Amino acid sequence: xxxxxxxxxxxxxxxxxxxxxxxxxxxxxxxxxxxxxxxxxxxxxxxxxxxxxxxxxxxxxxxxxxxxxxxxxxxxxxxxxxxxxxxxxxxxxxxxxxxxxxxxxxxxxxxxxxxxxxxxxxxxxxxxxxxxxxxxxxxxxxxxxxxxxxxxxxxxxxxxxxxxxxxxxxxxxxxxxxxxxxxxxxxxxxxxxxxxxxxxxxxxxxxxxxxxxxxxxxxxxxxxxxxxxxxxxxxxxxxxxxxxxxxxxxxxxxxxxxxxxxxxx
Amino acid sequence: xxxxxxxxxxxxxxxxxxxxxxxxxxxxxxxxxxxxxxxxxxxxxxxxxxxxxxxxxxxxxxxxxxxxxxxxxxxxxxxxxxxxxxxxxxxxxxxxxxxxxxxxxxxxxxxxxxxxxxxxxxxxxxxxxxxxxxxxxxxxxxxxxxxxxxxxxxxxxxxxxxxxxxxxxxxxxxxxxxxxxxxxxxxxxxxxxxxxxxxxxxxxxxxxxxxxxxxxxxxxxxxxxxxxxxxxxxxxxxxxxxxxxxxxxxxxxxxxxxxxxxxxxxxxxxxxxxxxxxxxxxxxxxxxxxxxxxxxxxxxxxxxxxxxxxxxxxxxxxxxxxxxxxxxxxxxxxxxxxxxxxxxxxxxxxxxxxxxxxxxxxxxxxxxxxxxxxxxxxxxxxxxxxxxxxxxxxxxxxxxxxxxxxxxxxxxxxxxxxxxxxxxxxxxxxxxxxxxxxxxxxxxxxxxx
Numbered sequence: 001x002x003x004x005x006x007x008x009x010x011x012x013x014x015x016x017x018x019x020x021x022x023x024x025x026x027x028x029x030x031x032x033x034x035x036x037x038x039x040x041x042x043x044x045x046x047x048x049x050x051x052x053x054x055x056x057x058x059x060x061x062x063x064x065x066x067x068x069x070x071x072x073x074x075x076x077x078x079x080x081x082x083x084x085x086x087x088x089x090x091x092x093x094x095x096x097x098x099x100x101x102x103x104x105x106x107x108x109x110x111x112x113x114x115x116x117x118x119x120x121x122x123x124x125x126x127x128x129x130x131x132x133x134x135x136x137x138x139x140x141x142x143x144x145x146x147x148x149x150x151x152x153x154x155x156x157x158x159x160x161x162x163x164x165x166x167x168x169x170x171x172x173x174x175x176x177x178x179x180x181x182x183x184x185x186x187x188x189x190x191x192x193x194x195x196x197x198x199x200x201x202x203x204x205x206x207x208x209x210x211x212x213x214x215x216x217x218x219x220x221x222x223x224x225x226x227x228x229x230x231x232x233x234x235x236x237x238x239x240x241x242x243x244x245x246x247x248x249x250x251x252x253x254x255x256x257x258x259x260x261x262x263x264x265x
Numbered sequence: 266x267x268x269x270x271x272x273x274x275x276x277x278x279x280x281x282x283x284x285x286x287x288x289x290x291x292x293x294x295x296x297x298x299x300x301x302x303x304x305x306x307x308x309x310x311x312x313x314x315x316x317x318x319x320x321x322x323x324x325x326x327x328x329x330x331x332x333x334x335x336x337x338x339x340x341x342x343x344x345x346x347x348x349x350x351x352x353x354x355x356x357x358x359x360x361x362x363x364x365x366x367x368x369x370x371x372x373x374x375x376x377x378x379x380x381x382x383x384x385x386x387x388x389x390x391x392x393x394x395x396x397x398x399x400x401x402x403x404x405x406x407x408x409x410x411x412x413x414x415x416x417x418x419x420x421x422x423x424x425x426x427x428x429x430x431x432x433x434x435x436x437x438x439x440x441x442x443x444x445x446x447x448x449x450x451x452x453x454x455x456x457x458x459x460x461x462x463x464x465x466x467x468x469x470x471x472x473x474x475x476x477x478x479x480x481x482x483x484x485x486x487x488x489x490x491x492x493x494x495x496x497x498x499x500x501x502x503x504x505x506x507x508x509x510x511x512x513x514x515x516x517x518x519x520x521x522x523x524x525x526x527x528x529x530x531x532x533x534x535x536x537x538x539x540x541x542x543x544x545x546x547x548x549x550x551x552x553x554x555x556x557x558x559x560x561x562x563x564x565x566x567x568x569x570x571x572x573x574x575x576x577x578x579x580x581x582x583x584x585x586x587x588x589x590x591x592x593x594x595x596x597x598x599x600x601x602x603x604x605x606x607x608x609x610x611x612x613x614x615x616x617x618x619x620x621x622x623x624x625x626x627x628x629x630x631x632x633x634x635x636x637x638x639x640x641x642x643x644x645x646x647x648x649x650x651x652x653x654x655x656x657x658x659x660x661x662x663x664x665x666x667x668x669x670x671x672x673x674x675x676x677x678x679x680x681x682x683x684x685x686x687x688x689x690x691x692x693x694x695x696x697x698x699x700x701x702x703x704x705x706x707x708x709x710x711x712x713x714x
């Protein structure tokens with residue numbers, strides 16, 4: 001089977017700033033692929049290009065061997081790409097359950113006219129969507145938050161709720177933007193377990209941006225490293241984490257020599 | 266480890282999903298009686314007041330429709346429209362033009378069919394005019410969109426409102442009320458019927474996937490798009506809906522004044538409408554209806570205060586100007602002290618009426634979500650995964666159903682050992698070798714993909 005997601009020669013410029021240049025990555029079926037790199041390396045920009053939020057200057061995005069470079073974001077989502085945001089992409093003012101309903105938007109069959117008239121069909125569709133939303137929340141042990149508003153919930157919980165809403169879009173491919181930010185080491189570990197559990201039960205393929213090294217090493221099958229908008233290296237997590245250039249990118253050039261001798265083998 | 270097991274063990278489904286609270290039969294009866302009481306009071310006042318009051322009450326209902334129209338743009342989409350008088354005015358002229366010029370209504374006779382057709386045409390023209398603005402709003406938002414709507418209103422005032430065949434210049438276009446609905450009382454009931462219709466559609470709008478989509482677009486367009494929402498479509502749809510309501514209100518306004526002149530649709534009105542939605546509470550249906558009715562009746566209430574009326578007359582000011590000053594002060598007061606507007610002040614009552622428990626706070630009776638307490642980490646990935654044993658059976662069957670081999674070796678983050686979750690107990694001696702970087706291999710899934 002071919003790759004779920006293939007990004008070829010992706011490049012984007014903002015004025016004089018080259019945010020991405022010739023980035024080619026591949027996410028094969030059922031893998032958890034990590035995307036790491038220092039701040040400003042272009043990781044989130046790459047996500048935005050994959051989702052169609054930005055129009056890249058060069059390159060193509062293919063989803064299951066279909067070129068989706070020209071589709072608007074919502075069409076890409078309908079194909080089965082789910083995405084979370086670095087700063088929590090939840091709709092404030094709506095409850096957790098309602099957020100899961102928003103996320104199911106394209107899957108709810110009734111149309112606008114039927115909604116405004118309040119036809120019986122719109123009610124039964126709503127009920128079904130509600131039941132599905134509860135199932136998703138149940139799956140992530142979030143049921144007790146269903147009626148809560150987002151204000152006052154801990155950041156880590158919000159991150160998990162965001163994953164729940166993205167699961168409600170019924171994705172095949174998850175793009176997670178720093179899922180463990182705002183979580184303590186324990187929560188991050190629990191998240192890693194969840195991801196593996198999700199992959200097992202829902203057949204998900206995951207591409208995630210992550211800074212938490214133990215999480216990347218623990219769950220990723222393959223890692224791409226971005227630096228200054230270009231791919232620095234790629235490989236198995238344990239190969240990448242000891243790669244001198246990666247350490248240089250994270251710690252600065254001068255630290256390379258020092259770091260290579262210090263890092264445990 | 267036993268404590269960790271308890272935390273992660275999932276209780277039965279029934280325990281966790283408590284059925285939502287619903288009122289008893291008596292509770293529902295009480296709510297129904299109160300609702301009937303409120304509506305009955307409004308109808309009673311309408312029926313027993315003299316004719317000039319009935320006319321004003323009809324106007325209040327029309328303003329409530331305008332308020333709900335503007336509420337879609339201001340409250341749901343989150344943009345400011347300062348050109349709403351254009352939509353209302355265009356619709357009023359279209360309606361009047363149709364019944365007088367096309368349907369042949371005379372000054373004392375007009376069929377209900379002509380009225381209905383005129384109103385439908387007015388609603389459509391309002392929707393078209395606002396839909397156009399919606400297309401502009403796709404590109405521009407915030408202050409610049411407000412400026413565009415302002416310009417839109419002035420352009421309509423200076424161009425469309427001055428087409429002689431549509432508006433008959435300064436003399437105005439007559440719009441005779443339909444037979445059977447001509448008196449003040451009857452026309453007020455007609456306006457109530459339309460208001461009820463608009464409230465129903467507005468309620469469905471907000472409670473359905475459409476409203477959720479529009480609210481999420483207001484929050485963040487990239488987020489909405491990543492939920493699979495067609496941002497373009499729903500933005501234009503929201504503006505069109507707003508124009509549709511404004512069109513209905515415009516048509517009713519035409520028949521209310523019975524002679525439409527362009528002076529009735531001024532920028533001052535548009536400003537007042539924005540103020541009344543703010544005072545009512547952005548996005549709050551009940552509050553907006555109450556505030557709109559208040560602002561529509563306010564000049565007449567002032568007139569009743571004869572001493573004040575005399576003072577104002579001496580200053581040579583009309584009542585409408587006083588309203589806008591009061592509106593501005595109230596809006597300031599609302600924004601600074603009561604951001605929820607009237608709607609939030611009456612929300613305990615409206616929540617109770619809609620079948621919730623009576624409480625002064627929106628979440629008054631929700632159980633406070635507890636922050637999950639995690640036990641201190643005793644091991645890596647594996648030790649915790651082992652605790653999910655209860656679910657492994659479920660997962661295996663699900664996977665088997667999906668035709669996949671369950672072959673996902675899980676690796677401990679600390680020890681580098683590869684093991685099945687069932688055997689996830691590692692010797693305690695290995696805990697003593699902490700390795701932050703967790704050198705380990707993650708074996709690829711061997712399911713043949």
